[in-house]
Amino acid sequence: MAAGAVVRGPVEVKTEALVVGGGLAGAAVAITLARAGRDVVLVEREAGPKHKVCGExxxxxxxxxxxxxxxxxxxxxxxxxxxxxxxxxxxxxxxxxxxxTRRALDEALLERVAEVGARVLRGSAVEGVERMGERWSARIGREQNVEAGAAFLATGKHDLRGWGRPEGxxxxxxxxxxxxxxxxxxxxxxxxxxxxxxxxxxxxxxxxxxxxxxxxxxxxxxxxxxxxxxxxxxxxxxxxxxxxxxxxxxxxxxxxxxxxxxxxxxPYGMVRERTAGVWCVGDQAAVIPSFTGDGMSIALHTGMLAARMYLEGATAREFQRRVGAELRRQVGLATWISRGMVGVPRVMAGVVRVWPGVLGVVAKGTRIASR
Ligand SMILES: Cc1cc2nc3c(=O)[nH]c(=O)nc-3n(C[C@H](O)[C@H](O)[C@H](O)COP(=O)(O)OP(=O)(O)OC[C@H]3O[C@@H](n4cnc5c(N)ncnc54)[C@H](O)[C@@H]3O)c2cc1C
Incomplete structure (x- = not known):
């Protein structure tokens, strides 16, 4: 399989780094690693452009x-x-x-992934990721298999069997x-x-x-x-x-x-601070309430951070702890406000009518400051 090619069909692949999911987080990991000259395979279950539930x-x-x-x-x-x-x-x-639109953005990112030399497998879902001694093995559909030295989980809103997220x-x-x-x-x-x-x-x-x-x-x-x-x-x-x-x-x-x-x-409010060895990025690492419009930024940030820490020789566990330290506070604050928006909408609307500036304060306060 040629580097940079978009591939469909059965393959047996060995690689240094496997990325499961080709949304923002997965693309950020793959681009960062491939640019550093590493061998990367990204698997995206959708065969072509698709709309996603997102405020954009x-x-x-x-x-x-x-x-x-x-x-x-x-x-x-x-x-x-x-x-x-x-x-x-x-x-x-x-x-x-x-x-x-995510339809346009995610395609542009996947094109970029292929452009910088990562291999992209599209059109089949990864069914499971398992440890095989020092390496990882991923089943794709019925016939395909990818073996990798490191595995990055970037399946967004969809949990992979055995790798479910903690509650939000x-x-x-x-x-x-x-x-x-x-x-x-x-x-x-x-x-x-x-x-x-x-x-x-x-x-x-x-x-x-x-x-x-x-x-x-x-x-x-x-x-x-x-x-x-x-x-x-x-x-x-x-x-x-x-x-x-x-x-x-x-x-x-x-x-x-x-x-x-x-x-x-x-799971709004979830921050995954532990892992059994897989690098969990994007919505698999943390889920901030949608009103902040910051989920995509967190996906890109955690994807790039994971790739950089991997290149520096850190472990997935160290990365996940860093995610907790960086995101816990803002995700917690945003979730508290989100609960108010859902639970007492009239009170929240009343506050904005009296003090419209609170919208700017909240927009700023729910950013991830330490980036
Ligand atoms: C209602 C709503 C509104 C939102 N509005 C905003 C907003 O306005 N701004 C903002 O910044 N954020 C918003 N978000 C959050 C944002 O959509 C997510 O945080 C972001 O998409 C996470 O990116 P990701 O790469 O982790 O996951 P995703 O974008 O979900 O990408 C995951 C990818 O993995 C693929 N995949 C899944 N399972 C498998 C598998 N088994 N094998 C292979 N591939 C697989 C999927 O097809 C998908 O392409 C909103 C979320 C919701 C629910």
Whole structure:
């Protein structure tokens, strides 16, 4: 198999470093290691571009990391986000942000992975990763196998059997995502803005992406969703009834996707500080509540940090302890605020109406300072 090739089909592979999952964290590991001249195999279960449940807000840190990895989001058509709005109040963000679909961003990163010389296997999931003496062995589908000296787990929201994450501090939320073609008037109102909406049992974020449509990412407590009757349609009804601002934005809007995307069992507030030898990165290392728009930045940061520590000769255990020390405080603070947004939305909206500046304070306070 040639370096830099995108490969499908059965293969028996030996490599120095195996990366499981080709999202942001996996790509960050693979690019950093391959650039240092190491032999890397990255396995991504999706065969081609795909939408992902994500608000697609790229913080200044995330933009910096992407630039460092050689991916310029402006070239993908990313739009600028300069302000945050909630409960009818709007403030400037304390940093520059952008927005671009994960479909475009993740593909650009995987292209970069191949470009810098890592091998990319696409279209089959890794079924398991096991230790074989000093090495690691990964089963891919029924026939394929990768043997590696080190294994990096970057499967994001999906847990690999035997490598489940610890519980979060705000479990039990279900996430949905839908793109909307807004009316011309509402599209103008969303220009350069990320807007948050609170309703009973959850919250949502809306922002424009590169093709002019708007991404609505929503969260709802599983119990509340059940009470509503379950499913996207019921949630949408409840969100529109519960938030006048969202009703206004979606007036005359048309859904873009045939059906909403959904994901459940998200361990918000989880920070994995221990490992039995696999390097856990991205959402496999820590899950910060979505309203912060910092999950992608953490994914890129932990991916690059893991690769750098590996190159310096550190162990996976040392890396995981460092993740705990770096992320515990901000993830904890963000989870505490997120619980308030879900549990007492009216109080939270009231605070923002009286003190809009709190939006900027929270945006800054939930960044990972030590990066
Ligand atoms: C509702 C919601 C809104 C969000 N909004 C934002 C936001 O606006 N800004 C922000 O910064 N963050 C946001 N996040 C968080 C962000 O999406 C994640 O933190 C980020 O995607 C984590 O990146 P990752 O690389 O760890 O995982 P992922 O991006 O999930 O990538 C994991 C990859 O692994 C692949 N994979 C999974 N299992 C296997 C397997 N067995 N074998 C091979 N491949 C596999 C998947 O196909 C996928 O490509 C949001 C999250 C949610 C739920």
């Amino acid at each position: 807000f790229l913080s200044a840190e995330a933009l910096g990391y992407l630039g460092g990895l050689g991916v310029e989001v402006a070239a993908l058509g990313a739009v600028k986000i300069a302000r945050v709005r909630m409960a009818g109040r709007e403030v400037r963000l304390p940093f520059e942000a952008m927005s671009v 501090r705000q479990d039990g939320l279900v996430a949905f995502k839908m793109y909307w073609r807004l009316s011309a008037e509402q599209a103008r109102a969303m220009d350069g803005v990320v807007e948050l909406f609170l309703y009973r049992g959850g919250y949502a974020g809306l922002q424009l992406v590169e093709d002019g449509s708007a991404n609505l990412g929503c969260l709802i407590e599983r119990e509340e969703l059940k009470r509503l009757g379950g499913g996207w349609e019921k949630l949408l009804e409840a969100m529109l009834a519960g938030s006048g601002e969202l009703r206004e934005r979606l007036r005359g809007a048309e859904p873009v996707l045939g059906r909403a995307l959904a994901v459940s069992a998200i």
